[in-house]
Structures are given as structure tokens and as C-alpha cells.
Amino acid sequence: MTARSARWNVATRLLHWLSAAAIVAALGLGVWMVRFVDDAAGKFDLYQRHKTLGAAVFALAVARLLVRAATRGPDWPEAMSRARRAAAGAVHGALYASILATAATGYAMVSTSPIPLPVALPGGLSVPNLLAPDFAASERWKFAHLACAIALGALAAAHAGAATWHRFVDRDDVLSRMGFGWRA
Amino acid sequence: MAARVPFLVLAIATSAALAAAGARAASAAWRIDPAHTSVGFTVDAVGFPRTKGTFSKFFGKISLDFARPERSSVAFRVSAASVDVGSPSFDDYLRTDAFFDVAKFPDIDFVSTSVRMVDPTHAEVTGDLSLRGVTRPITIEVAVDRPPSRDARRLGFTATGSIPRLAYGMNAGFPAISNDVVLTVTTAAIAP
Numbered sequence: 077m078t079a080r081s082a083r084w085n086v087a088t089r090l091l092h093w094l095s096a097a098a099i100v101a102a103l104g105l106g107v108w109m110v111r112f113v114d115d116a117a118g119k120f121d122l123y124q125r126h127k128t129l130g131a132a133v134f135a136l137a138v139a140r141l142l143v144r145a146a147t148r149g150p151d152w153p154e155a156m157s158r159a160r161r162a163a164a165g166a167v168h169g170a171l172y173a174s175i176l177a178t179a180a181t182g183y184a185m186v187s188t189s190p191i192p193l194p195v196a197l198p199g200g201l202s203v204p205n206l207l208a209p210d211f212a213a214s215e216r217w218k219f220a221h222l223a224c225a226i227a228l229g230a231l232a233a234a235h236a237g238a239a240t241w242h243r244f245v246d247r248d249d250v251l252s253r254m255g256f257g258w259r260a
Numbered sequence: 261m262a263a264r265v266p267f268l269v270l271a272i273a274t275s276a277a278l279a280a281a282g283a284r285a286a287s288a289a290w291r292i293d294p295a296h297t298s299v300g301f302t303v304d305a306v307g308f309p310r311t312k313g314t315f316s317k318f319f320g321k322i323s324l325d326f327a328r329p330e331r332s333s334v335a336f337r338v339s340a341a342s343v344d345v346g347s348p349s350f351d352d353y354l355r356t357d358a359f360f361d362v363a364k365f366p367d368i369d370f371v372s373t374s375v376r377m378v379d380p381t382h383a384e385v386t387g388d389l390s391l392r393g394v395t396r397p398i399t400i401e402v403a404v405d406r407p408p409s410r411d412a413r414r415l416g417f418t419a420t421g422s423i424p425r426l427a428y429g430m431n432a433g434f435p436a437i438s439n440d441v442v443l444t445v446t447t448a449a450i451a452p
């Protein structure tokens with residue numbers, strides 16, 4: 077039994093699980109609305125929701141990075157090899173990058189679209205479309221958004237797989253210290 | 261009150277005279293049956309399904325002249341705010357200044373200027389379409405459900421046309437959203 081490390085601070089834990097839920101929802105909704113919904117009215121509504129959800133994912137990621145910069149998290153478990161620490165660090169960095177890139181390419185696609193339909197925010201606000209309309213550019217951003225979303229999905233799956241490995245193979249507290257209840 | 265009585269008498273007398281004249285007149289005003297009328301449109305977009313919509317508020321008049329069909333005429337007014345594509349938020353978006361701009365241009369009007377019979381059940385109706393404050397001629401193909409005759413009590417019409425929206429200053433979304441908006445109006449007219 078290794079010594080228990082401290083949990084992550086509560087802001088990080090909250091942001092982590094809110095982000096996880098929002099990202100899974102944005103990925104699922106994105107695939108669903110693009111590939112499986114084919115009436116225009118239903119698609120319009122889902123696209124609008126997806127854009128708002130994507131903005132929430134972006135805001136959560138920014139908050140998370142700010143908290144991360146201002147606080148210090150628990151150390152790696154003693155038993156983790158240098159190679160695994162490096163791999164974990166790389167995946168975490170790539171996760172942040174792909175979250176920001178997916179949101180940014182989504183915004184760029186919407187903003188360059190010739191259809192003036194900004195991202196709706198709560199309270200009747202919206203994110204202004206700052207890029208000039210350019211249909212060809214918008215189509216390229218659409219492709220980039222899909223590529224980033226696929227990368228994000230793959231990284232998130234690897235990340236969740238690694239957490240499961242820590243829990244059931246390493247039997248350490250890496251998963252539980254991001255949680256609110258039971259501790260390994 | 262006293263002053264109104266002669267006026268009422270005059271009004272009745274006048275309308276009776278007009279009705280008598282109307283019976284002999286060549287063209288007669290038919291009524292649109294709103295329950296059997298649909299003003300529909302479809303628009304295509306790139307990477308997005310075809311949008312199908314209707315306008316639920318409209319008003320139309322058809323005047324038919326069986327002897328000289330080219331003297332027939334039609335006028336239709338559609339309330340732009342009554343656009344319905346099946347999603348309230350999408351409808352609201354179409355009402356904004358990007359598309360119909362209903363605050364500035366509440367009505368869409370079509371007033372025929374000429375009617376040409378193609379065959380006994382088909383006509384080409386040319387008229388002025390006013391949309392977003394721009395008035396331009398367009399031609400609409402009209403099919404009648406059976407050859408019009410004097411004893412018909414009801415006639416069904418299907419009118420189809422293509423509206424080049426850019427010509428009316430409705431530029432938003434082009435070329436992601438097509439220029440051509442296909443209009444399909446089906447209506448039943450009731451004899452006077």
C-alpha cells in the first residue's frame with residue numbers, strides 16, 4: 077500500500093468532471109447532429125445547442141488552466157515510472173491543446189461561415205463573429221474541427237483508459253484523488 | 261341616425277346593382293379557401309438538409325375570366341412573420357434582418373400582371389413579387405386541377421416558381437444557402 081497523497085483541490089475536481097461531462101456531451105451531440113439527424117429544423121436547434129455547449133467546454137478549459145497555474149496538484153504516485161509520468165504529462169498537455177483547438181476551430185468555422193449565426197450564450201448574449209465570411213475557409217475549418225474532435229476523442233479515451241488502469245491494475249489512488257467520495 | 265338611413269338604402273341599392281352587373285361581367289372574383297391553401301417553400305444548402313417551410317398567414321384573391329383567361333388575375337399577400345419551418349428558434353432566425361427582416365418588411369406580395377394559357381389546365385402567370393422592399397417581375401407556373409368551366413364551384417390550383425433571393429437583397433448565407441428558393445402554393449378557390 078502506497079501512502080495516500082492529497083486530493084486535487086476542489087476547484088480542479090469540479091472543473092475536471094464538469095469538463096468531462098461537457099466534452100462527452102459535445103462529442104456525442106456533434107456526431108449525432110451531423111450524421112444522424114436529417115431534418116433541417118431539428119438540425120438547426122441541435123447545432124445551436126452544440127455551439128453553446130462548445131463555448132462552455134472552452135470556458136471550463138480556460139478556468140481549469142487558470143486554476144492549474146495558480147495551484148499545485150498532488151505528486152505522481154511513487155511507483156510510476158519516469159516513462160509513464162512523461163506519457164501522462166504528454167497526454168494531459170495534448171488534451172488541453174485539443175480541447176482548445178476543437179473549440180477554436182468550431183468558432184472559426186461558424187465565424188467565417190457566410191451564414192451570420194453567432195454562438196448563443198445564456199442571457200441572450202452571443203459571441204460576435206469576428207472573422208470575415210469566407211465559404212471556402214469555413215469549409216476548411218469544418219474539416220479541421222472534425223480532425224481536432226477526433227483527436228480529442230482519442231486522447232480522452234486514452235486518458236480514461238489510463239485512469240482505469242491505475243484503479244484496477246496499479247491499484248493506486250490516481251483516480252480517487254480526482255473524486256469526491258471513496259479513496260483508494 | 262336619420263342621416264344614415266338614406267345612406268344604408270343607397271348602399272344596398274348600389275351593391276344590388278353591382279351584383280347584377282357582376283353576373284354579366286366577364287371576370288368574377290373567386291375566394292381562396294384558407295383551409296385548403298398552403299404557401300410553401302424549399303431551400304437547399306451545402307452540407308445541410310433541404311429546409312422546407314410554409315407561411316401560415318396569407319390573403320389572396322383570384323379573378324377568373326373563362327372567356328378570356330388572359331384577363332384573369334391573382335393577388336397574394338403573405339405575412340412574412342408567419343414563416344414556419346418547424347422550429348421556433350429557426351423561425352425567429354428567419355424573421356431577423358438576415359432574411360425576411362419582418363420588422364421592416366412585414367408583407368410579401370405577389371400581384372399578377374399577365375396570364376398566358378399554355379393548355380387548358382396550365383397557365384404562365386407573370387407578376388410583381390415584392391420581398392424585402394424590392395419589387396421585381398417573376399413568372400409562376402400554374403396548374404389547375406381540371407379545365408376551368410363556368411359551372412365549377414371549386415377549382416384547385418398549384419403554383420410553382422423559383423425566387424432568386426439575391427435579387428431581393430436577401431444575401432445572407434450565400435453560397436452555403438442556395439440563391440433559388442422554390443415556391444409551391446396549393447390552393448382551392450371557391451366560386452363567387
Ligand code: HEM
Binds near residue numbers: 184
Ligand atoms: C470543444 C468542444 C467541442 C467538441 C468536443 C466538438 C465536437 C464536434 C464533433 C464530434 C462534431 C461532428 C463532426 C462530424 O461528425 O463531422 C462537431 C461538429 C460541429 N461543431 Fe463542434 N465541438 C466542440 C466545440 C464547438 C464549438 C465551440 C463550435 C462553434 C462555435 C462548434 C461548432 C460545430 C459545428 C457548426 C459543427 C457541424 C459541422 C458540420 O456541419 O459538419 N463546435 N463538433
